Amino acid sequence: MRVRALTCGWLTGPAALFLDGATGALRVPVPSVLIEHPRGTVLFDTGLHPTLGTDPAARLGWQADLWTVELGPDEDVVGRLAALGVPAERIDLVVTSHLHFDHAGGLGLLPRATLVIQRHEWEAARDPDLAARNYLDAADWDHGHARRVIDGEHDLFGDGRIVCVPTHGHTPGHQSLRLRLDDGRDVLFTADACYLRESLAARRLPSFGHDPVAMRAVLDHLDALAANGTQLVFGHDPEQWPTVAEWVRTR
Numbered sequence: 612m613r614v615r616a617l618t619c620g621w622l623t624g625p626a627a628l629f630l631d632g633a634t635g636a637l638r639v640p641v642p643s644v645l646i647e648h649p650r651g652t653v654l655f656d657t658g659l660h661p662t663l664g665t666d667p668a669a670r671l672g673w674q675a676d677l678w679t680v681e682l683g684p685d686e687d688v689v690g691r692l693a694a695l696g697v698p699a700e701r702i703d704l705v706v707t708s709h710l711h712f713d714h715a716g717g718l719g720l721l722p723r724a725t726l727v728i729q730r731h732e733w734e735a736a737r738d739p740d741l742a743a744r745n746y747l748d749a750a751d752w753d754h755g756h757a758r759r760v761i762d763g764e765h766d767l768f769g770d771g772r773i774v775c776v777p778t779h780g781h782t783p784g785h786q787s788l789r790l791r792l793d794d795g796r797d798v799l800f801t802a803d804a805c806y807l808r809e810s811l812a813a814r815r816l817p818s819f820g821h822d823p824v825a826m827r828a829v830l831d832h833l834d835a836l837a838a839n840g841t842q843l844v845f846g847h848d849p850e851q852w853p854t855v856a857e858w859v860r861t862r
Contacts, residue, residue: 612772612793616855617643617691619658620682622713622847628677629806629847631818639847641713643688644800645695646790650768651703654688654724655788655800657717660751661687670750671712688717699723704759704767706775707752708802708846709782710736715751726756727767729777732784733760745782745821778804778832780825781817789841797841804829807848811837 620641626633644655660670664682667675684690689699699721706727707715718726735741736752765775774789781803788800804826805811811830820826837843844855 612649612790613647614790614792614798615645615647615695616852617645617658617688618686618852619643619688619691619717620664620680620686622681623679624677627818629817630809630813630815632815637849639806639849640852641682642800642846642852643691643717644788645692645697646773648768648773652697652701653704653706653767653773654702654721655706656708656714656802657705657721658688658691659713660716660719661690663712663716670716674712674746687720689720705756706767706773706786706788707732708787708800708804709785710747710752711782711803712746712748712751714802718752718756719754722754722756724756725759726752727759727761727765727775729775729779729784729786730760730762731779732782732786733758735783741783747782778802778829780804780820780822780827780829782821797836798844799833799836799841800844800846801833802846804846805833805843806846808845808851810845811843 618640623636623638626635626637641658643658646653659682662670663680667680700723702721702724704727705724736747763777767773772791776787776789778785778787787804790798816826
């Protein structure tokens with residue numbers, strides 16, 4: 612099984628959006644993960660929609676005032692895949708951690724893929740009140756994809772190699788992704804269940820979240836996993852992510 616990390620742009624925004632009470636700005640990567648399994652090609656999250664590189668306001672509206680977007684013409688998920696020689700049509704499954712613009716923005720570029728999503732997330736996106744409360748925009752997710760709507764932990768191929776792990780709290784149906792590498796190590800891509808190493812170490816939540824109590828419980832769970840040997844890859848850590856990208860690229 613081959614795993615490769617894709618950096619699909621960078622965002623700079625208020626640090627408090629990542630760590631409540633923090634001041635100043637923080638520049639963070641927008642990750643995606645390509646997993647080539649013997650039984651299918653999987654993408655975990657799809658990054659930003661390419662229009663954010665030229666006209667963020669057209670896609671984000673008022674939220675564009677919060678973010679400085681860095682996204683070159685070949686840095687969206689399809690461009691990153693093409694640079695690896697992987698056409699968009701080869702992606703069989705897209706596991707979306709959740710439906711925020713920086714995780715689901717590239718879904719529309721992958722029309723052949725089947726979307727794997729937690730039921731709570733899918734239902735929240737289709738509920739006008741929950742969608743508005745959680746900033747879930749249909750422009751990111753409403754593209755008519757075939758769907759595999761799941762409840763709780765889900766083993767994609769039944770062999771323990773790629774497992775969706777529910778980490779609800781950031782949004783109603785947020786999920787992380789656990790991989791068992793060829794050498795037997797377990798790696799958990801947390802996505803926005805844990806933005807940064809500091810989020811876990813200091814138990815600092817962001818200023819936004821659907822359910823702060825659930826978010827804290829997830830951090831406790833992640834800490835226990837790490838203590839038992841699971842390697843955690845944090846969702847937007849600008850110090851860790853470049854190291855991870857190189858680490859998975861060479862294996």
